[in-house]
Amino acid sequence: MPTNSVITDIQQVTIRFSGDSGDGMQLSGTLFSTLSAIFGNEIATFPDFPAEIRAPQGSLQGVSGFQVRIGAKDVFNSGDKTDVLVAMNPAALKVNAQYLKRGSIVLYDTDSFQKKDLDKALYTTQDPFSELKLEHVQPVGVAITSLTKASLEGSGLDNKDMLRCKNMFALGIVCWLFNRPLEIADQLLQQKFAKKPLLVQANIKAMSDGYNYGNNIHLTASTYRIEPIEGTKGFYTDVNGNTATAYGLIAAAEKAGVQLFLGSYPITPATDILQELAKRKDFGVKALQMEDEIAGITSSIGASFAGCLAATSTSGPGLALKSEALGLAVMAELPLVVIDVQRSGPSTGMPTKSEQTDLNQALYGRNGESPLVVLAAASPTDCFESAFEASKIALEHMTPVILLTDGYIANGSSAWKIPNMEEYPAIKPPYVDKYYKGDATKWRPFVRDEETLVRYWGVPGTTGFMHRIGGLEKDKLTGIISSNPENHQYMVDTRRNKIEKIADFIPEQKVVGDTNADTLIVGWGGTYGHLLEAMIRIQATGKKVAFTHFRHISPLPKNTHNILVKYKKVIVAEQNEGQFAAYLNGKFGDLNNIRQFNRVEGQPFKVSELVEEFTKMMEAE
Amino acid sequence: MEATEIKYQKYLPKDYKSENAVRWCPGCGDYAILTCLHKAMAELNIEPHKTAVISGIGCSSRLPYYMNTYGFHSIHGRAAAIATGVKVANPDLSVWVATGDGDSLAIGGNHFIHAVRRNIDINVILFNNKIYGLTKGQYSPTSARGFISKSSPYGTVEDPFRPAELTFGARGTFFARAIDVDMKNQVEVMVEAARHKGTSVIEVLQNCVIFNDGIHNKISDRTWKADNTVVLRHGEKMIFGKDNEKGLVLDGWNIKAVTIGEDGYTLDDILVHDATAKDSTLQLKLALMDTTDGLPVALGVIRNVDAPTYERDYEQQIEEVQQRTPKKSFTEFLLSSPNVWEVK
Numbered sequence A: 001m002p003t004n005s006v007i008t009d010i011q012q013v014t015i016r017f018s019g020d021s022g023d024g025m026q027l028s029g030t031l032f033s034t035l036s037a038i039f040g041n042e043i044a045t046f047p048d049f050p051a052e053i054r055a056p057q058g059s060l061q062g063v064s065g066f067q068v069r070i071g072a073k074d075v076f077n078s079g080d081k082t083d084v085l086v087a088m089n090p091a092a093l094k095v096n097a098q099y100l101k102r103g104s105i106v107l108y109d110t111d112s113f114q115k116k117d118l119d120k121a122l123y124t125t126q127d128p129f130s131e132l133k134l135e136h137v138q139p140v141g142v143a144i145t146s147l148t149k150a151s152l153e154g155s156g157l158d159n160k161d162m163l164r165c166k167n168m169f170a171l172g173i174v175c176w177l178f179n180r181p182l183e184i185a186d187q188l189l190q191q192k193f194a195k196k197p198l199l200v201q202a203n204i205k206a207m208s209d210g211y212n213y214g215n216n217i218h219l220t221a222s223t224y225r226i227e228p229i230e231g232t233k234g235f236y237t238d239v240n241g242n243t244a245t246a247y248g249l250i251a252a253a254e255k256a257g258v259q260l261f262l263g264s265y266p267i268t269p270a271t272d273i274l275q276e277l278a279k280r281k282d283f284g285v286k287a288l289q290m291e292d293e294i295a296g297i298t299s300s301i302g303a304s305f306a307g308c309l310a311a312t313s314t315s316g317p318g319l320a321l322k323s324e325a326l327g328l329a330v331m332a333e334l335p336l337v338v339i340d341v342q343r344s345g346p347s348t349g350m351p352t353k354s355e356q357t358d359l360n361q362a363l364y365g366r367n368g369e370s371p372l373v374v375l376a377a378a379s380p381t382d383c384f385e386s387a388f389e390a391s392k393i394a395l396e397h398m399t400p401v402i403l404l405t406d407g408y409i410a411n412g413s414s415a416w417k418i419p420n421m422e423e424y425p426a427i428k429p430p431y432v433d434k435y436y437k438g439d440a441t442k443w444r445p446f447v448r449d450e451e452t453l454v455r456y457w458g459v460p461g462t463t464g465f466m467h468r469i470g471g472l473e474k475d476k477l478t479g480i481i482s483s484n485p486e487n488h489q490y491m492v493d494t495r496r497n498k499i500e501k502i503a504d505f506i507p508e509q510k511v512v513g514d515t516n517a518d519t520l521i522v523g524w525g526g527t528y529g530h531l532l533e534a535m536i537r538i539q540a541t542g543k544k545v546a547f548t549h550f551r552h553i554s555p556l557p558k559n560t561h562n563i564l565v566k567y568k569k570v571i572v573a574e575q576n577e578g579q580f581a582a583y584l585n586g587k588f589g590d591l592n593n594i595r596q597f598n599r600v601e602g603q604p605f606k607v608s609e610l611v612e613e614f615t616k617m618m619e620a621e
Numbered sequence B: 001m002e003a004t005e006i007k008y009q010k011y012l013p014k015d016y017k018s019e020n021a022v023r024w025c026p027g028c029g030d031y032a033i034l035t036c037l038h039k040a041m042a043e044l045n046i047e048p049h050k051t052a053v054i055s056g057i058g059c060s061s062r063l064p065y066y067m068n069t070y071g072f073h074s075i076h077g078r079a080a081a082i083a084t085g086v087k088v089a090n091p092d093l094s095v096w097v098a099t100g101d102g103d104s105l106a107i108g109g110n111h112f113i114h115a116v117r118r119n120i121d122i123n124v125i126l127f128n129n130k131i132y133g134l135t136k137g138q139y140s141p142t143s144a145r146g147f148i149s150k151s152s153p154y155g156t157v158e159d160p161f162r163p164a165e166l167t168f169g170a171r172g173t174f175f176a177r178a179i180d181v182d183m184k185n186q187v188e189v190m191v192e193a194a195r196h197k198g199t200s201v202i203e204v205l206q207n208c209v210i211f212n213d214g215i216h217n218k219i220s221d222r223t224w225k226a227d228n229t230v231v232l233r234h235g236e237k238m239i240f241g242k243d244n245e246k247g248l249v250l251d252g253w254n255i256k257a258v259t260i261g262e263d264g265y266t267l268d269d270i271l272v273h274d275a276t277a278k279d280s281t282l283q284l285k286l287a288l289m290d291t292t293d294g295l296p297v298a299l300g301v302i303r304n305v306d307a308p309t310y311e312r313d314y315e316q317q318i319e320e321v322q323q324r325t326p327k328k329s330f331t332e333f334l335l336s337s338p339n340v341w342e343v344k
Helices: A025-039 A090-101 A115-120 A146-149 A161-163 A166-177 A182-192 A197-216 A241-256 A270-281 A292-306 A316-332 A359-364 A382-397 A409-410 A485-505 A525-540 A561-566 A579-587 A607-618 B030-044 B060-066 B079-089 B101-107 B109-117 B163-169 B184-193 B223-230 B281-287 B310-324 B332-336
Strands: A008-010 A012-020 A042-048 A064-071 A080-085 A099-110 A138-142 A223-225 A234-240 A258-266 A287-288 A309-314 A336-342 A375-377 A401-407 A413-417 A469-470 A520-523 A546-552 A552-554 A569-574 A594-598 B053-054 B070-073 B094-100 B123-128 B174-178 B198-203 B229-232 B244-250 B254-259 B295-305 B342-343
Touching: A008 A012, A012 A025, A012 A166, A012 A485, A025 A042, A025 A064, A025 A182, A025 A234, A025 A413, A042 B229, A080 A090, A080 A115, A080 A166, A090 A099, A090 A115, A090 A223, A090 A413, A090 A546, A099 A166, A099 A292, A115 A546, A138 A409, A138 B079, A146 A197, A146 A552, A146 B101, A161 A197, A161 A223, A166 A182, A166 A197, A166 A223, A166 B101, A182 A197, A182 A485, A182 A561, A197 B030, A241 A258, A241 A270, A241 A309, A241 A336, A241 A382, A241 A401, A241 A409, A241 B332, A258 A270, A258 A292, A270 A287, A270 B310, A270 B332, A287 B079, A292 A309, A292 A316, A292 A336, A292 B070, A292 B079, A309 A316, A309 A382, A316 A336, A316 A469, A336 A382, A336 A409, A336 B281, A359 A375, A359 A401, A359 A552, A359 A579, A375 A382, A382 A409, A382 A485, A401 A409, A401 A525, A409 B223, A469 B060, A520 A525, A520 A561, A520 A579, A520 A607, A520 B163, A525 A546, A525 A607, A561 A579, A569 A607, A569 B174, A594 A607, A594 B053, B030 B060, B030 B123, B053 B060, B060 B094, B060 B123, B079 B094, B079 B101, B079 B109, B079 B310, B094 B101, B101 B109, B101 B123, B101 B163, B109 B163, B123 B184, B163 B198, B174 B184, B174 B281, B184 B198, B223 B229, B281 B295
Parallel strands: A008 A223, A012 A080, A080 A099, A099 A138, A258 A287, A258 A309, A309 A336, A336 A401, A375 A401, A469 B070, A520 A546, A520 A569, A569 A594, B053 B070, B053 B094, B094 B123, B123 B198, B174 B198, B229 B295
Antiparallel strands: A012 A064, A042 A064, A042 A413, A234 A413, A234 B342, A375 A552, B174 B295, B244 B254
């Protein structure tokens, strides 16, 4: 521990590492959040990067950021504004200026704040802090570039590689500022560059020199200590939403005793799911990078037909391409998990920015009456639970399930208590040879379980149950192609009823906060952390408010209507123009209490804005 | 059920027929293809419950309904991708694709070439009638330039795909051609296709009796068939004609049809077919022969080359990784991953 004169204990802090997209800010941020989690803090992260891999150096559009909020407890989201900004160049300072709290520390690299750097970031004066009206922050200038070079003199690295270590020098300073033990960071770097010992040494040296530099010259008046959490006992790791989603599928396949198959096509921000599953050959996972989005889903449908837990991962534009095939899975009544990591749209939109604008597409984006299950994950770790449940529903109810996550929770990470899979429910697919009790010779593919309306699964390779299915409407009894009007009406009704009956198998919707309040905040998906904190902050002002957050969107939990009608005002907050609010109004014709809060900026909600706007809505007549 | 099954049961063609009534137009070439497939499967003794027939959309794609196997009639153009999923999911299944020229070369062109490129072990029967039948008579990607149809009333202004060329271009390892009415050759190539490990493409020149009747007449009609086609068999001389009096020879870079005993050509000059040559140059020239150039259309197995198959290599990779990594439950895996800490 350093011998600082002052160590201030604080509850929570938000730090943003920001620089050129080639400056290694994502790595600094990830390391800092991981080591904080291992240290025992709660964490929530928000990688915020441009779609361009390398925009022009020093330009405003090339700024890449990694925000991490750490705290002793109640870290529900990655924070609105930052307490500490690491700005590797003037562009990073400019882009993030509006998110700086009063009194926050801005650690910046004086070597890259020269005239030419200021010009690239379109400053008109030589004094960036005054120009940005940042009189309220504490600028801490460090010659990070030249100090890093000095630190790595004689390391055997060339000049270019030396300069690439400046992110580690900056990380070292931040570690000093927050009293983080460097040993954990050392270990993480050793894992990261396991095959390049020279780089391990150089990175560790730069980081450690950064730490010592901060300590030796007492760079700031005080450093900060955030105590470890005293959480539920057990083993923890940190995980981002995409990895957790991939893990949820693996866990479900293991539980069900089936092969996991993923057919996919690279698309931001969902590609990590494909990459994670491609690694998991140790679990026998078959993850195929197909030739396009359509082949991604159709190969999965083929694998599902052949008896796998089959999934496909994509984002909004990819889901649009998969629509027709999704209809086939509805018609053929095959299990399928479709993961849509939502991003800003329409069209290509803002690929690296997050939104909740695909809800309508998930619910309605197919031809014909085409009901299916829609779930939405609330947080990075909830992606695991949601992917597990999506798989269970798909396999047991023989239906496609769309799981909506989003770029924010997919890339954001938090600490995760390692689940004990023995505590998770069994998954029992309705295999025809195991569960069908009738005469096998009379079985046809659309014979159903009377209770659940689920058809039986005849997996190719099973003797005696050869059958044909497809996209054409089939007779309910014979399974032969049929365009009989009564039969079609029956099948349309039955496909819908089958999905609605799933409400009997999902938990009731829960409300938190003051259930006797006048106002209920309603959310779904990745906005959970922000909405929960907004509720708590409103309660802290002495006002009563309740909050309910939906994972189950189609079908809705059975008690949904009962909850909604209880409150005078229901504020549906979502990152779209009101898709869930319209869905609720459409489902329940008698609601006249729905209010909307909508932001479609490609950025997470800001809790301060939520508190302000919700309070206004609560006070309004 | 397992107990009563006879292990080495010999299947008959009827064992592959489903209960569904066949509903193609009377006189359609598809009937012959279906019959040949039943016969080929019986000859191969494939177990019906270990067989999956996948199709897209179009007249050809109704075929799975008429098979007493597992069958999936899917959506337009996607059969090759669905079959890929089926085969990778369970490499023990015999997987067949029934598709047409529109289904696999227009809307499904991408899946077709990528399945061929991956060399996944599926058998693709490509019904080529050079027309869209189910939508009642529009030109297809294999219709000749200038072809008049309902959607090209003044004739098309585009050149067709030649399925062999596309298959070879996608690095195909097996290509065969047959005529719907020539059941003997058709069964033969289907059997060969099934035995080949990798993507087997069988182009069946099929007659659409309603919208494109007689499109293959020049080669399928008995009057001209012997002179206008040559059946290629690996290791055999390329001989054709009513009395086997004609043969193919190389003339510079080109193939030439000659009459044996005339112009100084003897039987020894006639080319011997090598379907297994890795270099596909000559095979491609053979596959593209056309009567308009004075050459017979090649039938039979034109290319049949050994190469690794996608699904087997995938399985092997999994095995290798699993041999290196001790088997773990999912929870054990997480506990042994980096960045794990304990809260006590």
